[in-house]
Amino acid sequence: MATSCPSELDVDALRERIRDVYTRVAEDPSGDFHFHRGARYAVDVLGYDADELSALPRRTTDRFAGVGNPLAWAALEPGMTVLDHACGAGMDVLIAARRVGPEGHVIGVDMTPLMRQAALLSAREAGLADRVDIRAGMFEDLPVASASVDVVLSNGVLNLAPDKRRVLSEVRRVLRPGGLLCLSDVVVQRELSLRARSEAELWAACVGGALVESELSSLAAEMGFVHGEVRARFASFAGSSAEARVSGDLRLGAVTFTARRAL
Numbered sequence: 001m002a003t004s005c006p007s008e009l010d011v012d013a014l015r016e017r018i019r020d021v022y023t024r025v026a027e028d029p030s031g032d033f034h035f036h037r038g039a040r041y042a043v044d045v046l047g048y049d050a051d052e053l054s055a056l057p058r059r060t061t062d063r064f065a066g067v068g069n070p071l072a073w074a075a076l077e078p079g080m081t082v083l084d085h086a087c088g089a090g091m092d093v094l095i096a097a098r099r100v101g102p103e104g105h106v107i108g109v110d111m112t113p114l115m116r117q118a119a120l121l122s123a124r125e126a127g128l129a130d131r132v133d134i135r136a137g138m139f140e141d142l143p144v145a146s147a148s149v150d151v152v153l154s155n156g157v158l159n160l161a162p163d164k165r166r167v168l169s170e171v172r173r174v175l176r177p178g179g180l181l182c183l184s185d186v187v188v189q190r191e192l193s194l195r196a197r198s199e200a201e202l203w204a205a206c207v208g209g210a211l212v213e214s215e216l217s218s219l220a221a222e223m224g225f226v227h228g229e230v231r232a233r234f235a236s237f238a239g240s241s242a243e244a245r246v247s248g249d250l251r252l253g254a255v256t257f258t259a260r261r262a263l
Contacts, residue, residue, distance in 0.1 A: 009197075009198055009203070011162045013200060014162060014203055015111070015138075017200050017203075018160055018204050021204050022088065022112045022115055023112055023113075023114055023115075025088075026114035026115050026117075027114065029063045030062075033065075034205040035156075035236075035240055036239075036240055037062070037064060037065045038062055038064060039061040042064055042066070042069075045236060046066065046067075046068060047072060047232075048069055052095060053091070056094050056095070056122065057121075057125045059125075060089045060090050060119065061091055063088060063115070063118055064088070064089065064091040066091070066155035066156045067155065067156040067184055067206070067254035068155060068232065068234050069184060070153045070155055070256055071092055071096065072231075072232070072256065073182050073256055074151050074180065075180070076096055076104075077100070078100060078104060079101065079104050080104050080105075080150040080151060081104065081105045081149050081151075082096045082104070082149065082151045082153060083109070083144055083152045083153065084107070084152075084154075084155070085109050085152060085154055085157065086110055086157040086160075087115070087116075088110060088112075088115045088119070089115050089118040089122065090108055090115075090134070092153050092155055093108040093132060093134075094123060094128060094132070096153065097131050101131075102130065104131055106131060106133070107133045107135060107144060107149070108133070108134045108135070109136075109139070110136070110137070111139075113136070116134050116136060119132075119134045120134045139161060139167050139170065140163060140170060141170065142170045142173075142174055144174045147173075147174070147175070147177070149175050149179060150175075150179050151179065152175055152180070152181045152182070153182055154182070154185065155184045155185075156185060156206065157183075157185065158186075158209075159186040159206050159210045159211070160206065160209055161209065162209070165219070168219065168225070172225065172261050177261055177262070178261060178263050182256065182258050183216075183257045184234075184254060184255065184256045185210075185211070185255065185257070186206045186209075186210040186236070186253070186254050187211055187213040187216070187252075187253060187255050188207075188213070189212065191212050192207070192208065196208060206237075213230065213255060216228065216257050217229075217257075220257070220259045224261065227260050228258070228259035230256070230257050232256040234254040234255070235253055
């Protein structure tokens, strides 16, 4: 199971490359990227509700670059505390904030300043700033108190992480016992070659760090989660340049996976 990047890959350089990609998305979401973006993609491919998205600022929905729909399985209730641990421009954050209501609390963490800025501005514009908290941080070292969160949302994040065990360890730390992880992420059907996993460009393209789908449950169980289950599958890269870069038998796609922190 390839849960960390090869030693040949410079982790700091990889992070900077990833940050640069999402800075460019924040600056110009209509630009040329290896993945799909925007509200129409979210509705047509991932199953988001069109009316729900139309009520959000386009500043946020235009910059959406997730690969699945974790909110469909989050079962959010009023008063819950929710974390989106790489929130981008905040689309999932704002939807969650509406669902948890004024007594709830939604934390968005992201490493890209322009994405955080977009999320914060949109929260204010949508009248949700009283229940939304946008923080600077990395998914391997979350600026969130231990055992303080009911639900963690993750949308297209784990594949970018150089150390996936550390990311899931942090998710487990911040979740309350029995808390829910709703993770949508890139998967392949067979393990990538060492050469492919050693290319920073492929990692930044959401390919180099993708797990084999069957590995998600075993990795989650290893890290202290129970009841792991793949809930949905998405053709998130159909027609994209990322899909064109991999061989057909890899079957690049995405899934939504849920699991709970063990009691």
